[in-house]
Amino acid sequence: MTGSPFLSGATLLTMKPGELPFVGNLRIEGRHIVALGAVESKAGDDLFDCHGCVVMPGLIQTHLHLSQTLFRNTAENLSLLGWLKRHILPFEAAHTLESVAISSQLAVAELFLSGTTTVLTMEAARHVESVLEVVTRFGIRAVVGKSLVDKPVGDADFSEPPDEAIADVFRLKETWHGRAQGRIEVCLAPRFALGCSESLLRRVARVADGEKLRIHTHAAENYLETEQVRYGTGRGNIEYLHSLGLLGSSTYIAHCIHLEPAEFDLLAETGSHVLHCPTANLKLGSGIAPIPELVSKGVSVTLGSDGAACNNVLDMFREMNMAVLIQSGRLGVGHLGAAQVLEMATRKAAEALKKDKEIGTLEVGKLADIVVLDLNRPNTCPSENIIAAIVHGAAPQNVRHVFVDGWQVVRDGELTEIDLKELLPQARESLRELGQRAGQLA
Numbered sequence: 001m002t003g004s005p006f007l008s009g010a011t012l013l014t015m016k017p018g019e020l021p022f023v024g025n026l027r028i029e030g031r032h033i034v035a036l037g038a039v040e041s042k043a044g045d046d047l048f049d050c051h052g053c054v055v056m057p058g059l060i061q062t063h064l065h066l067s068q069t070l071f072r073n074t075a076e077n078l079s080l081l082g083w084l085k086r087h088i089l090p091f092e093a094a095h096t097l098e099s100v101a102i103s104s105q106l107a108v109a110e111l112f113l114s115g116t117t118t119v120l121t122m123e124a125a126r127h128v129e130s131v132l133e134v135v136t137r138f139g140i141r142a143v144v145g146k147s148l149v150d151k152p153v154g155d156a157d158f159s160e161p162p163d164e165a166i167a168d169v170f171r172l173k174e175t176w177h178g179r180a181q182g183r184i185e186v187c188l189a190p191r192f193a194l195g196c197s198e199s200l201l202r203r204v205a206r207v208a209d210g211e212k213l214r215i216h217t218h219a220a221e222n223y224l225e226t227e228q229v230r231y232g233t234g235r236g237n238i239e240y241l242h243s244l245g246l247l248g249s250s251t252y253i254a255h256c257i258h259l260e261p262a263e264f265d266l267l268a269e270t271g272s273h274v275l276h277c278p279t280a281n282l283k284l285g286s287g288i289a290p291i292p293e294l295v296s297k298g299v300s301v302t303l304g305s306d307g308a309a310c311n312n313v314l315d316m317f318r319e320m321n322m323a324v325l326i327q328s329g330r331l332g333v334g335h336l337g338a339a340q341v342l343e344m345a346t347r348k349a350a351e352a353l354k355k356d357k358e359i360g361t362l363e364v365g366k367l368a369d370i371v372v373l374d375l376n377r378p379n380t381c382p383s384e385n386i387i388a389a390i391v392h393g394a395a396p397q398n399v400r401h402v403f404v405d406g407w408q409v410v411r412d413g414e415l416t417e418i419d420l421k422e423l424l425p426q427a428r429e430s431l432r433e434l435g436q437r438a439g440q441l442a
């Protein structure tokens, strides 16, 4: 039995509005931060010397697909619809409970080693319980959704009748929602308008309302996709979702690149959240989301790395850096700043998820979701501007310790709960078998 973690001599970056970084100590007891600042350790504390390190809130990614992690480096140089139909959906259809577990565990390992402590993730249509089992067991904070698809997309048809799909969500909710003292949640995840009938989407809106579940979906990612939605419905993608009652403050929409002028206002007025995935958007040639314009309209924007199959990593440092740089390339410097993006990855994401009373800043009484970054490394030294060092320079190699709910999941740069020597060969073998089942990677 080790004592309470006591982090000493750190630069504390609390992410509270207007608070500058300051040197101090931080004490964790159980699941919570119990003291912070000029505080003393107690006898028996587990001492961490954090001189030269930044202690900050854990990073929050709001758009991921954990079960796609095994498909990393398998589908390159493709745009969204070909990538999805020819590779990703056949792979998802060939997944088993075991391959989903290995894929999710690989994702959690990478997320922890790169400082992410909370995820909002959209999974496949099947074997979602396997993802839930992994996130519960290994300690990440997660909101998990089963893909809802009732229209065939491509050849690998795993569309389900809406009744069955929704019944499955209820089963998942019954077993997993609120587990691990609220660390685990289930949500509704209609995949995208092209894979969902109008009646399924209306049903999702009703169930979300009645059951108080979040909605996590994709929209307006690719030009062709957006035009197909327009052809089928006569509306822009966001306008279409709004017409079915899907927008609102518990709705989280990945991408939002190809928007009509009126859709900026719809997103703002309804309090819907845009999940920005800059690397995946470039990788699939989808375009660049108009983030500064959305922010200036008052739209909530948070970040995610999407999936390892379209990124190819789940590294939030890379996402933050990319988010700033692509807007500089698009509009000139100064339209989206490093400090703003770091807020999107911490406090603003906690607010978007309505978890800001628990996480997103370092404060006494909040849950101990904490990352300790060692900036005394070649890629971040000298670190005169800490925000620049984190957003534009930091990488997984700077992550020294990670806590979720007070549970230490990374210690001295090593995972405490996951054995990579065992996991990485399993992942390679699992992909080989999956490729055979899916008729891919011959």
Ligand SMILES: [Zn+2]
Binding pocket: 063, 064, 065, 218, 254, 306, 307
């Ligand atoms: Zn996605």
